[in-house]
Amino acid sequence: MNIKPVPVSLVGQALTSGITPLYELHQIACELPISVLVDVKQRIGDWLASGGKETDPYIKQQVAYAQKVYQALKGGEIG
Template identity: 60%
Template sequence: MNIKPVPVELVGETLMNFVITYNPIDVLQHIACDLPKEVLTDVRQRIHDWLVSGGHHTDHYVRQQVAYAQKVYAAMGGGDLVV
């Protein structure tokens, strides 16, 4: 069997494309039940305000809010998720 190695540059590019295209709202929905009510309410309100002001659900600000929720989730023993 002749398996050719994949160039590192291609792997990095593929990973970056994944990071850019995933929907952070899906991640938040996945962990929502395990978050404290105060954290979930705050994060959802911030994201809602951002979207109403013309932002997009894949903007850096939304990702930052979801990353915070994930850190709380991980600190509570829920494990890690990709952001």
Template identity: 70%
Template sequence: MNQINIKPVPVELVGETLMNISPLYLLSTVASKLPIAVLLDVKGRIGDWLASGGKETDPYIWQQVAYAQKVYATMRGGEKG
């Protein structure tokens, strides 16, 4: 039997990778599960921000993603309010 030698990934690299996740990628993970009104609102706000010169990683974008995730969690019966 052949053994596979898998080396663990250093914790520092895992944390670094997680910190580099795009907020728009995170939004895409819940977008199809959101009510259309919520998705259109978040998309419009993000689009306006980017069109005005904002960056994809600005705190405002993270705020919009957090809102979308909160709506999704509430829909699933998780977080209330």
């Protein structure tokens, strides 16, 4: 699987969305490869454990990456 970098426009959408990033991740979690899900969840967990917030841009960037993988698996392109 060849995953391209997350487009800035997708990160921008995640930053302005009214739905929480973790909810968005939850919506697609069962469709992601386990390696991707484990990596994203570990990064998010580490961020939150270090004092970060669920709404920080870093969390949104991780969710945007997961969404990009999801779309690639479905055969679609984002942005």
